[in-house]
Amino acid sequence: MRSFLSLSLALTAMSTNLYAAEAGMPQLDPTYWASQAFWLILVFLILYIAISKFYLPKIKDNLDNRENKIKEDLEYANKFKEQSEAKAKEYDTILKNAKKEVSKIHFESKNILDKDIQSKKEIMEKDIEKEILKAKKEISELKKNSITSIQSISESIVSDIIENISGNKLNESSIKATVEDISKKNINKYL
Numbered sequence: 001m002r003s004f005l006s007l008s009l010a011l012t013a014m015s016t017n018l019y020a021a022e023a024g025m026p027q028l029d030p031t032y033w034a035s036q037a038f039w040l041i042l043v044f045l046i047l048y049i050a051i052s053k054f055y056l057p058k059i060k061d062n063l064d065n066r067e068n069k070i071k072e073d074l075e076y077a078n079k080f081k082e083q084s085e086a087k088a089k090e091y092d093t094i095l096k097n098a099k100k101e102v103s104k105i106h107f108e109s110k111n112i113l114d115k116d117i118q119s120k121k122e123i124m125e126k127d128i129e130k131e132i133l134k135a136k137k138e139i140s141e142l143k144k145n146s147i148t149s150i151q152s153i154s155e156s157i158v159s160d161i162i163e164n165i166s167g168n169k170l171n172e173s174s175i176k177a178t179v180e181d182i183s184k185k186n187i188n189k190y191l
Contacts, residue, residue: 154179 026032155175163169 151176151179151183154183 027036155172158175158179159169159172162175
């Protein structure tokens with residue numbers, strides 16, 4: 001179908017002479033070619049000069065400015081990167097030093113606390129020892145005092161028992177001597 005359409009169009013054009021200069025296309029007439037070439041060269045020369053002298057330098061300046069700006073930005077970025085890396089290293093050293101200082105302070109405070117605890121422990125042990133000695137003295141005094149109390153109580157009980165059993169009252173000095181004698185024999189068992 002296409003070939004038929006193109007063939008019929010070509011036949012119509014040939015029969016009516018539309019493709020020739022006589023049919024109204026002066027561009028194809030060789031008499032006008034010199035003036036057309038002149039104007040073509042003149043228009044392209046003006047366009048070339050305008051583009052090369054006015055537009056291309058501005059475009060080139062813009063591209064150069066953009067390239068310089070990118071270079072400056074990259075330099076600033078590298079500079080800031082170096083500064084940030086230096087700050088990061090400085091931060092790491094500060095952190096390491098702080099950790100060392102903390103461990104040192106911890107060790108020193110532990111030693112101080114250990115010494116303090118040890119000294120307080122020794123003081124408490126001495127206080128406990130003093131209290132034990134004091135309690136032992138009180139106990140021994142109570143034992144000694146209790147012996148005399150026991151002897152006097154024993155004397156009165158023995159006197160009452162003998163008086164109740166025999167009905168006669170004995171001499172208090174003989175009862176006292178007997179109780180003391182028995183107490184001296186058995187005192188080592190209880191002291």
